Amino acid sequence: MSLTHILIFAALILPVTVALPVRWRQWALFVGSVLTIYWLQPALTIRRLDFLFPTATLALVIVCWLATRAPAQPVTRADGLAALVIAALVLALSFGRYLVPAYRLTPSAPPPPSQVAVWLLLATGALWAVARWRGNWPRLTLALGILALFAVLKTEALGTAASRLLRSWQGQTTQLARAEELSWLGFSYVAFRLLHTLRDRQTGQLPALTLREYVTYAIFFPAFTAGPIDRAERFLGDLRALPPLDAARFVHGGMRLAVGIGKKFVIADSLALLALNAANAQQAQSAAGLWVLLYAYAFQLYFDFSGYTDIAIGLGQWCGIRLPENFSQPYLKRNITVFWQSWHITLSQWVRSYVFLPLSRTLLTRPRKPSPTVLALIGQLATMLAIGLWHGVTWGFVVWGLWHGLGLFAHKVYSDRTRPYYLRLRQHPRLGRAVEVVGVVLTFHFVVLGWVWFALPDLAISWDVFVRLWRW
Amino acid sequence: MTTWRWLYAADPPYRWRFVARVIFKTAALFVALNLLCVLIDPLPALGKLSAYNRLFAGRPRLPYGENPAVAYNLSLFQLDAMFAAHQVARSPQPDEFRVLLIGDSSVWGILLRPEETLAGQLNAAGLLTADGRRVRVYNLGYPTMSLTKDLLLLDYARRYRPDLIVWLFTLESFDQRAQLDPALLQHNPQPVRRLIRTYGLAQRTDDPRFVALSWWDKTIFGRRRALADLLRLQLYGVPWAVTGIDQEYRDDYTPRAVDLPADRTWHGLTEDLFTPADLAFDVLRAGVTLAGRTPILLVNEPMLISEGANSDIRYNSFYPRWAYDAYRQWLHQESERQGWALLDLWEALPDAACYTDSAVHLTPACAGQLAALLGPEIVRMADGAAGG
Numbered sequence: 043m044s045l046t047h048i049l050i051f052a053a054l055i056l057p058v059t060v061a062l063p064v065r066w067r068q069w070a071l072f073v074g075s076v077l078t079i080y081w082l083q084p085a086l087t088i089r090r091l092d093f094l095f096p097t098a099t100l101a102l103v104i105v106c107w108l109a110t111r112a113p114a115q116p117v118t119r120a121d122g123l124a125a126l127v128i129a130a131l132v133l134a135l136s137f138g139r140y141l142v143p144a145y146r147l148t149p150s151a152p153p154p155p156s157q158v159a160v161w162l163l164l165a166t167g168a169l170w171a172v173a174r175w176r177g178n179w180p181r182l183t184l185a186l187g188i189l190a191l192f193a194v195l196k197t198e199a200l201g202t203a204a205s206r207l208l209r210s211w212q213g214q215t216t217q218l219a220r221a222e223e224l225s226w227l228g229f230s231y232v233a234f235r236l237l238h239t240l241r242d243r244q245t246g247q248l249p250a251l252t253l254r255e256y257v258t259y260a261i262f263f264p265a266f267t268a269g270p271i272d273r274a275e276r277f278l279g280d281l282r283a284l285p286p287l288d289a290a291r292f293v294h295g296g297m298r299l300a301v302g303i304g305k306k307f308v309i310a311d312s313l314a315l316l317a318l319n320a321a322n323a324q325q326a327q328s329a330a331g332l333w334v335l336l337y338a339y340a341f342q343l344y345f346d347f348s349g350y351t352d353i354a355i356g357l358g359q360w361c362g363i364r365l366p367e368n369f370s371q372p373y374l375k376r377n378i379t380v381f382w383q384s385w386h387i388t389l390s391q392w393v394r395s396y397v398f399l400p401l402s403r404t405l406l407t408r409p410r411k412p413s414p415t416v417l418a419l420i421g422q423l424a425t426m427l428a429i430g431l432w433h434g435v436t437w438g439f440v441v442w443g444l445w446h447g448l449g450l451f452a453h454k455v456y457s458d459r460t461r462p463y464y465l466r467l468r469q470h471p472r473l474g475r476a477v478e479v480v481g482v483v484l485t486f487h488f489v490v491l492g493w494v495w496f497a498l499p500d501l502a503i504s505w506d507v508f509v510r511l512w513r514w
Numbered sequence: 515m516t517t518w519r520w521l522y523a524a525d526p527p528y529r530w531r532f533v534a535r536v537i538f539k540t541a542a543l544f545v546a547l548n549l550l551c552v553l554i555d556p557l558p559a560l561g562k563l564s565a566y567n568r569l570f571a572g573r574p575r576l577p578y579g580e581n582p583a584v585a586y587n588l589s590l591f592q593l594d595a596m597f598a599a600h601q602v603a604r605s606p607q608p609d610e611f612r613v614l615l616i617g618d619s620s621v622w623g624i625l626l627r628p629e630e631t632l633a634g635q636l637n638a639a640g641l642l643t644a645d646g647r648r649v650r651v652y653n654l655g656y657p658t659m660s661l662t663k664d665l666l667l668l669d670y671a672r673r674y675r676p677d678l679i680v681w682l683f684t685l686e687s688f689d690q691r692a693q694l695d696p697a698l699l700q701h702n703p704q705p706v707r708r709l710i711r712t713y714g715l716a717q718r719t720d721d722p723r724f725v726a727l728s729w730w731d732k733t734i735f736g737r738r739r740a741l742a743d744l745l746r747l748q749l750y751g752v753p754w755a756v757t758g759i760d761q762e763y764r765d766d767y768t769p770r771a772v773d774l775p776a777d778r779t780w781h782g783l784t785e786d787l788f789t790p791a792d793l794a795f796d797v798l799r800a801g802v803t804l805a806g807r808t809p810i811l812l813v814n815e816p817m818l819i820s821e822g823a824n825s826d827i828r829y830n831s832f833y834p835r836w837a838y839d840a841y842r843q844w845l846h847q848e849s850e851r852q853g854w855a856l857l858d859l860w861e862a863l864p865d866a867a868c869y870t871d872s873a874v875h876l877t878p879a880c881a882g883q884l885a886a887l888l889g890p891e892i893v894r895m896a897d898g899a900a901g902g
Contacts, residue, residue, distance in 0.1 A: 292528075293533060315582075331757070
């Protein structure tokens with residue numbers, strides 16, 4: 043999301059929020075979100091893929107909505123209207139083919155409208171048939187399918203193979219196939235929202251959502267590219283009672299927006315010029331220099347990501363949706379456990395809800411229950427490995443996940459054993475404060491050292507940097 | 515931590531009237547700051563604020579880079595910022611004999627690491643003057659070919675109190691019609707116009723190539739690129755200091771041409787039309803005048819003398835033989851007339867392997883050979899200057 047995108051969003055949201063009644067605002071958010079996923083999708087070298095990906099996002103979201111309907115929830119006329127609006131928008135976007143690029147919402151020329159119309163008809167027929175199916179929905183299969191798609195997009199070898207396949211399908215040379223060509227904007231976040239709804243329908247926790255509500259939740263435009271990953275029931279509460287834009291919400295949203303823009307486009311983009319990367323990691327001539335690059339990377343990552351979150355929250359507030367917080371001063375936390383309660387909070391909570399807790403429950407229901415220590419180790423490692431792999435299926439992210447998993451486990455063991463000592467520290471506030479400062483410094487550097495595995499594309503380079511950091 | 519509570523705290527009683535006041539005041543402040551920016555150009559003052567030579571080492575050559583993300587360097591037009599980022603801006607050592615090298619890309623050192631440039635190799639030679647001062651050479655070359663560009667840099671660099679100026683050039687920098695082509699000159703119209711007026715140079719002060727800033731261009735908004743460049747120059751100082759890299763070192767560059775076209779013209783001029791008036795000797799004279807009592811050594815720099823196809827017509831891709839021969843003849847005549855110290859090294863490095871991607875860009879080894887030729891001359895002039 044560029045600054046231009048953000049400013050246009052801001053300029054459009056204000057009149058829409060002020061001028062339209064609640065019902066129409068809900069429709070505006072729905073239509074705006076659908077159009078946004080095409081508008082933000084970057085151009086791709088594989089022909090028509092940058093039109094196909096947003097369309098596939100919509101198709102996937104609709105299928106998941108069908109799969110997550112409440113047991114007695116029929117497909118209503120309103121749902122049909124929402125589907126019709128989506129189809130009309132996709133068809134209308136395909137007419138951009140006849141416009142000059144400056145007036146086109148899609149990043150490149152879309153397929154011919156006739157072709158899009160045929161595909162829409164086929165998709166509508168298939169979805170109609172699926173919608174009438176009253177049997178037990180294969181939600182697990184659908185979830186595994188999303189995870190498989192995730193694996194293809196996040197794994198270099200699979201991504202390259204898929205790119206080759208798509209290139210040959212489009213009649214393009216397969217020799218130039220690269221995994222990076224499959225840049226499906228927002229998929230990581232949309233996939234986790236969809237998985238959340240699939241799982242919560244299974245456990246009966248998901249409220250009944252109309253198609254329009256479900257689509258708006260899954261691809262809500264302020265949070266589409268960089269989160270946060272909201273929960274459907276929380277989002278729905280806001281969406282159904284969109285408040286009018288009062289001065290307080292305007293001020294708070296505006297401040298978050300301004301702070302986010304400053305964090306992302308001033309601080310993070312400046313730090314990006316000196317942040318650790320594969321090239322400068324190998325060029326650095328001293329350990330001190332490497333530390334400087336690494337610190338720059340750590341802060342760039344934080345300001346970039348938390349800046350985008352502020353922007354999303356600010357725009358969300360203007361729309362009437364209070365998106366959840368994603369960061370809470372993570373680099374000032376006294377231990378790694380608290381760090382993970384304040385860094386990418388919504389992802390951590392998602393993984394905790396859908397990986398850590400189910401895994402722990404499964405282990406505890408086995409005839410041979412593991413000891414609490416082993417349970418904690420397995421749980422922490424699995425959780426952090428899942429978070430690592432969410433970023434990409436590479437050895438670097440695996441090591442990064444293990445680094446944090448082991449860190450969390452070590453901290454748990456340490457805190458279990460030292461709890462009485464820390465309780466006694468409360469009687470010595472100054473000493474307690476000093477211990478806290480040491481904890482903050484140690485935690486920060488543990489996290490910073492973890493970024494070595496996260497930032498660099500090759501494990502050998504990461505290891506080399508990690509070793510050189512200590513060669514003074 | 516309550517620092518950020520204003521951002522996350524519960525709603526205070528904001529009203530639309532408050533919002534309107536904030537928007538009005540913000541707009542008024544924005545307009546006022548932009549007006550202030552138009553009235554007092556803050557760029558020179560901001561340019562002098564530099565982390566170089568303070569937080570991290572100064573650059574050994576002036577900022578220049580077409581691919582900043584790789585070179586950790588960038589081209590900008592703000593002279594104050596360019597010089598503030600250079601090593602020359604730091605205070606001289608008490609035993610230092612300051613030598614400024616002025617010239618084009620061959621002096622700046624395209625494809626050469628800082629220590630491999632002429633200045634770097636002269637410094638590595640550990641030259642001492644007769645009175646025991648350490649010769650410290652500063653690379654003030656800049657990769658465009660124009661004597662007027664050199665004059666502008668020399669004019670600025672005088673404030674760093676050089677003990678000796680070495681000005682390297684080649685015929686290409688003399689083309690009168692191309693004197694104002696470098697963007698650095700076009701974006702610094704005021705000092706260039708002053709030089710034109712002061713020294714009666716052949717260029718016009720109303721040359722259309724000078725960039726004329728509109729009222730809008732002078733606002734903060736209009737100057738956002740220049741302001742961003744100032745910030746980027748500081749930020750790139752960190753990777754520069756950490757890696758020692760200040761240009762993109764490409765292995766896949768196109769080597770200098772040895773086989774040449776059968777072109778007998780030089781910038782469209784033919785032998786019968788070529789006169790000394792086509793060359794910017796006036797700028798050279800201005801430079802020597804501007805140096806004042808600081809001794810100045812003029813050096814006609816080495817170049818490739820091709821032995822390939824059409825080498826009977828041309829010395830290299832830059833010059834037909836007739837043009838370069840005429841230039842050298844006029845240069846020597848002018849030098850004798852003015853009593854200049856001229857070192858003509860045009861054929862000092864005859865090996866074609868000395869030249870990399872251009873007929874004047876040297877390999878590290880040949881830059882070392884040039885340093886070996888130039889070093890004794892610098893010491894001789896330094897001793898002459900010390901002797902009065």
